Structure formats: C-alpha cells, structure tokens
Amino acid sequence: MRAAAAVDQDRLWRRHMAMAEIGAIPGNGVNRPCLSSDDIRARALLLDWLPRGRQPAVDRIANLFVRRPGRDPNALPVVVGSHMDSQPAGGRFDGIFGVLAGLEALEALDAAGIATLHPIDLVAWTNEEGGRFQPGAMGSAVFTGALGLQSCLKLTDRAGIRFEDALQTTLAATPGLPRRDFRFPIAAYLEPHIEQGPRLENAHRQIGVVTGIQGARWYVVEVTGEAAHAGTAPLAGRKDALRAAVRMIAALQELMHDPQDQLRFTVGRLEVVPNSPNTVPAKVSFSIDFRHPEARVLDERGGRIEAVCRANAGPCAVTVAETFNRAPCVFPDAIVDAIERAAALAGHSHMRLPSGAFHDANFLADVTPTGMIFVPCRKGISHSPAEYAAPEDLAAGARVLAATLADLAGGAAD
Ligand SMILES: [Zn+2]
Numbered sequence: 001m002r003a004a005a006a007v008d009q010d011r012l013w014r015r016h017m018a019m020a021e022i023g024a025i026p027g028n029g030v031n032r033p034c035l036s037s038d039d040i041r042a043r044a045l046l047l048d049w050l051p052r053g054r055q056p057a058v059d060r061i062a063n064l065f066v067r068r069p070g071r072d073p074n075a076l077p078v079v080v081g082s083h084m085d086s087q088p089a090g091g092r093f094d095g096i097f098g099v100l101a102g103l104e105a106l107e108a109l110d111a112a113g114i115a116t117l118h119p120i121d122l123v124a125w126t127n128e129e130g131g132r133f134q135p136g137a138m139g140s141a142v143f144t145g146a147l148g149l150q151s152c153l154k155l156t157d158r159a160g161i162r163f164e165d166a167l168q169t170t171l172a173a174t175p176g177l178p179r180r181d182f183r184f185p186i187a188a189y190l191e192p193h194i195e196q197g198p199r200l201e202n203a204h205r206q207i208g209v210v211t212g213i214q215g216a217r218w219y220v221v222e223v224t225g226e227a228a229h230a231g232t233a234p235l236a237g238r239k240d241a242l243r244a245a246v247r248m249i250a251a252l253q254e255l256m257h258d259p260q261d262q263l264r265f266t267v268g269r270l271e272v273v274p275n276s277p278n279t280v281p282a283k284v285s286f287s288i289d290f291r292h293p294e295a296r297v298l299d300e301r302g303g304r305i306e307a308v309c310r311a312n313a314g315p316c317a318v319t320v321a322e323t324f325n326r327a328p329c330v331f332p333d334a335i336v337d338a339i340e341r342a343a344a345l346a347g348h349s350h351m352r353l354p355s356g357a358f359h360d361a362n363f364l365a366d367v368t369p370t371g372m373i374f375v376p377c378r379k380g381i382s383h384s385p386a387e388y389a390a391p392e393d394l395a396a397g398a399r400v401l402a403a404t405l406a407d408l409a410g411g412a413a414d
Pocket of ligand 1: 083094095193
C-alpha cells in the first residue's frame, strides 16, 4: 500500500481551501460557473500545482487532461478525475474533490516510486453542473460522442453569452496547450466524489464503493396564458399561466409519489413572465428533474408527464420538451471489486451503494469500464454552501483512489 500511504492529507485539504477561494460566496460556498473567469482561474491554479514536467492538454470543449506516462507507451490510459465548475450556490467539494484527489493520487504514485504499466490521465471535465449552459455533463458527453460539439456551440447562458464565445475565451487563456482528440481509447475511468447523500454518514463508513448511477429525465414545461390587469380582469375569464403551472406541479407530485422514496422528482426552476405583482402571469416555464435507478419506472412515469400537464392546463396552452434522457448505468464488477479491495487494503470502512446524483462517470461508462469512489459529506448536504467533507475522509478517498490506480494501471509491487 505504498501509493495509499503517500497521500498527503494536509496538502489535499489546503488545495481544497485554495480552490474554494475562487468564486467564493458567503457562508463558505462557491459559485464557479463553467467557462467563467473563475473557472479559468481554477484551471490555472490546477496547472500551477502540477508536478514538474507534467504536460497538460485540452480538447475542443476544453476538457483538461494531464498525463502521467506509463511504462508501456502503447498501453491505453486509465483516466481519473471529475469537474471544477459548481452550482450557482454550490459547495467547496462537489466535483473539485475528484480532480484534486486525482492530482493527489498521481503525486502519491510519484512519491511511492510506482511506475505503472498504463499511463494515467488526470481529467477535469467541462460543464458538469449545467448551471450556466444546459445540459450538464456536457464535456464528458461530447468527449464520449453522446452529444455533438456543434449543438453546444450555439447555446446561450441567461445573460445571452454564447457557449462558443465562453469556450474560446477559456481555451485562449491557456495558449499553446497540445490538443487531445475526443473519444481517445481509455482502459478504465475512475471518479472520486463526495456522496451528496447521507448514507455513508448514517452508516459510519468512510468509503462508498459505487455500484452504478440512477437514470434521469429532464424536461422544460412552458405554459402560455394571457397577461391582464390584476385589479380589473375577472377571474373567470383569465388565462393565468401561473395558476395552471401550480396545478400541473401538484398533479405531477401525485404522479411521482413513491412510498419507497427511491424516486426523485424536483421542480427547481420557475420563471414567470412578466413577473409583476399586478399582472396576471402570461407565461410560465418550469423545469422537471426526475430520477430513478430502474429504467422501467423512468419509462412509465416519464411517459405520463405530458398528459398530466395537458390535463391541468385549463385555458392555457402547454408544451413539454424533454431536454435530457439518461438510462440507469451499472458499473462492471471488475472495477467495483478493485475499489473494494483497495478500500480494504487501505484499512478504510466501506460499503457498496448506488449513486443518486448524476456524474460524468455516467457517460464514460458508455465507452470504458468505469467506477466511482464516494466519501461522506456532512448530513448529505450538497449543491449548497453548507456542503462539508472532513479532511480525513477526503484523504481516505484519495488513498483508495491511489491504491485502485496502482492496481488497475499495473503498478509494480504495490
Ligand atoms: Zn459533481
């Protein structure tokens, strides 16, 4: 376990705190939108920390790669990492932990003098969160071919800034970096992440050996009514888009009721036009985020969303657009077993669990054997400034990662 033993808990924690200063918001939170000036600063800081002689590279969607060469120049790389962007009011650990744990694991392999057969590529995927440009996990989806780059370029954020322009600004901030191709062949992909749920903490385990990721379907519902004076327009004749939207959301909550509490249903964004206290709402759009580990449930309930919205539209018009549909994924036994072995060897308590949240690993799982390593976060809170993970748990995750890498990448005598 030389690789695991070489993980430096203090260095890993210091780097988390330094990254958390970039895009810091009150209450210990982080707002680091993808391809923003803060994203560019975070990328620059990561590059500053690279061990001497490590050559970074980018692809055309600004996914950032750093290679640690292997003994066999023809062997496929084992890729490890996560994302550096955050939710608008996000925490200090979501995503960035996977990147910093990956960097820490590479340094641990160096310190332990372990030369792996396979090269190891550290990666920071572009736009995992989808807070600024939708859909999320864009970098990994484009990399793996699930999404075309062209379809992303013309997207705009809420300020009207084009994805293409933000991307060019980000790429221009690191001139001269070699370019990597999309979809280069990969031996395996590992992603460390905070759990973003309470199961590890409740079970008093330090490591989650992730068995797969539940599926997700996302929608945008647009309700069109008619603006009118709030003081004069009789209720009977109104086409109040917000009243219709409220009915729809209530009916959708009924549709999505799950006594086992496995199903996840969220309306997280509601936009009202003209959003004036004295005007009957003319237009409302709201988002739906619906997830479940079973494809059957995703198909069946998801297939009824549009009909439920229509049935509750009253005098308004409604359109339902599915913006994202991702089947559940199951990680291969070989990777799950390797992570479990590494956790046992490193002496960290562990348990198997599925991922409730969606990750870049979902897309990588389409093209290479994939696994995830979870560490606990306090009360399971994430996507919030209150998100917290303990230094010793982050280090445990990095140790398990280093040991798993040494195993999967063919480390000598570890
Ligand atoms: Zn994340």
